[in-house]
Amino acid sequence: MxxxxxxxxxxxxxxxxxxxxxxxxxxxxxxxxxxxxxxxVQLPKTNFHLLSENPFTDRFWGRVQLQGGAALYHFVKGGKTQQLVYQLKYEGLKDVGIKLGRLYGTHLLQSKHFQDIDYIIPVPLHPKKERKRGYNQSWYFAKGLAEAMKVRMNNNVLYRKDFTTTQTSKSRIERFDNVMKAFAVKNEKMVQHKHVLLVDDVITTGATLEACGLQLLQQTGLRLSMATIAFANV
Ligand SMILES: [Zn+2]
Incomplete structure (x- = not known):
């Protein structure tokens, strides 16, 4: 009733x-x-999760060793994927992240590369940015994935250092250097010998994911996979 x-x-x-x-x-x-x-039906699915080597994993070739890497949709400028990500990121529609996560979680479970994930870790936002936005969009995507895959989320290991710097005045190499130094790991024991799925909203150059990934991979026995909502061509 x-x-x-x-x-x-x-x-x-x-x-x-x-x-x-x-x-x-x-x-x-x-x-x-x-x-x-x-x-x-029409959103441009990548189906990368079905392949061990795909454009996502290729982007990290020689940079970060991945067990699996995949993105739900292709990112087309002005397209529907961009609109979804924009709403999640800038219009406060956290539900978009959760629901896309739930959807993608069911896809990832069909892939042999994402079967034994122990933890899902969202890429942390810069604390200043998170305070301004009020939330981390990748956290909501991670939450949806965690629900569908029945895996725990972990926000207690990877963190972003709270330092301020103006990116715009710096050269490309200096910016890259900055990103590489921006992340750190605490509570290391939690992720030793674990298979971690690191997630973000969009992958472009992969510099942020690389910086996080390299920090995580310093932990004994850790295996790393990555997933994003969208994959942008660069
Ligand atoms: Zn529609």
Whole structure:
């Protein structure tokens, strides 16, 4: 009975505030849907998780040793993926991260490279940025993944040092150097001999993921995989 009332309430709500697909703004049929069926089919899936070597893992070739690496969608400028990431990152729609994480978690479980993950770790935001935004978008993607994959999240190991520097005045190499020094690991024992899935919203050059990954890989016996919502060509 109770659920019926809730359903009725939701239907009423739907009537006055139709639930819109976050990618195309068309009305969706179900209250819980993030995307309409058309967008769900049309969004440019990479299917990288099905391959041991793919454009994602290639980006880290010779830089970071990965067990598995994959992204849910291709990032096309002005495309639907960009819109989804923008809403998660700048418009406070944390649900986008959670739901995409849940969706991708079910995909990753079908891949042999992501079977025995012990912890999911989101790339930490710069503390100043997180205070300003109020949240870390990658944390929500990680949360959705953790739910679907039935794996614990871990926010107590990898952290970003709280130092301020203006990136714009620096050269490309200086910026790269800065990113490399920005992360550190604490509570090392927690991740020794574990398979860690490091996650972020978008991969572009991979410098941030590389910096985090190299810190994690210094821990004894740690195996590393990575996943993002979107994969941008560089
Ligand atoms: Zn749509």
């Amino acid at each position: 109770k659920t019926k009332i809730i359903d009725f309430g939701r239907d009423l709500l739907h009537l006055f505030y139709p639930h819109l697909c976050l990618a195309c703004q068309e009305e969706t049929s179900s209250y819980d849907d993030l995307l309409c069926l058309k967008c769900l």
